[in-house]
Amino acid sequence: MPQEEDRLREQLCLLAKSLFDRGFTVGSSGNISVRLPDGYLVTPTNSCLGRLDPARLSRLDAEWRHRDGDKPTKEIPLHRAMLAARPQAGAVVHLHSTYATAISCLDDVDPADALPPLTPYFVMRIGHLAVVPYTAPGDAAVERHIAAAAPRHKAILLANHGPVIADTTLEAAVHAAEELEESARLFIVTRGMAVRTLTPAQVGALESQFGKA
Numbered sequence: 001m002p003q004e005e006d007r008l009r010e011q012l013c014l015l016a017k018s019l020f021d022r023g024f025t026v027g028s029s030g031n032i033s034v035r036l037p038d039g040y041l042v043t044p045t046n047s048c049l050g051r052l053d054p055a056r057l058s059r060l061d062a063e064w065r066h067r068d069g070d071k072p073t074k075e076i077p078l079h080r081a082m083l084a085a086r087p088q089a090g091a092v093v094h095l096h097s098t099y100a101t102a103i104s105c106l107d108d109v110d111p112a113d114a115l116p117p118l119t120p121y122f123v124m125r126i127g128h129l130a131v132v133p134y135t136a137p138g139d140a141a142v143e144r145h146i147a148a149a150a151p152r153h154k155a156i157l158l159a160n161h162g163p164v165i166a167d168t169t170l171e172a173a174v175h176a177a178e179e180l181e182e183s184a185r186l187f188i189v190t191r192g193m194a195v196r197t198l199t200p201a202q203v204g205a206l207e208s209q210f211g212k213a
Ligand SMILES: O=C(CO)COP(=O)(O)O
Pocket: 028, 029, 030, 031, 043, 044, 045, 046, 047, 072, 073, 074, 075, 094, 137, 138
């Protein structure tokens, strides 16, 4: 196994455990994918993100066929659509983190911009958060919803289910997932208060300094 793949296997398990240990996903929920030069590494179905074994991660080929390791996550269509729509993305993280999932259940949010820009890091790491229609876990119909939203959104909420985030590297995708959860929490805890969001000029300045998320 190439050294780089070894490193990614170890890193995936460490970061997944870190997310699990801090309550970003519970039980056997959530899944992660990483792009390799000749395929993909994904978390096995029904596995606990807190107790992954680097040697047992599912190894898929470039056509997403299972080649090695345990049976892959049932959310392959989700990861496939996200990575196909975002060629620069190296990894995708899907969680059931509480506050982002709470936002995914709200009926009164803009599906192209579900959270306001409350903080700079939301603008820098997430940008505009999309919400796509509900599909059952593992339903291949999610693929066309993600395909439609992912070219313009690195972060997407599956309605009544949870967040999906893509980024250039696995570490960046995990950081963005954490930022999304904290931003959702800020939105919920300040709901009903007289909130000051960042202005369009402040958002524009962040985008020109740090690039569009
Ligand atoms: O979050 C999940 C379904 O949406 C978990 O599914 P898997 O255990 O198949 O990865």
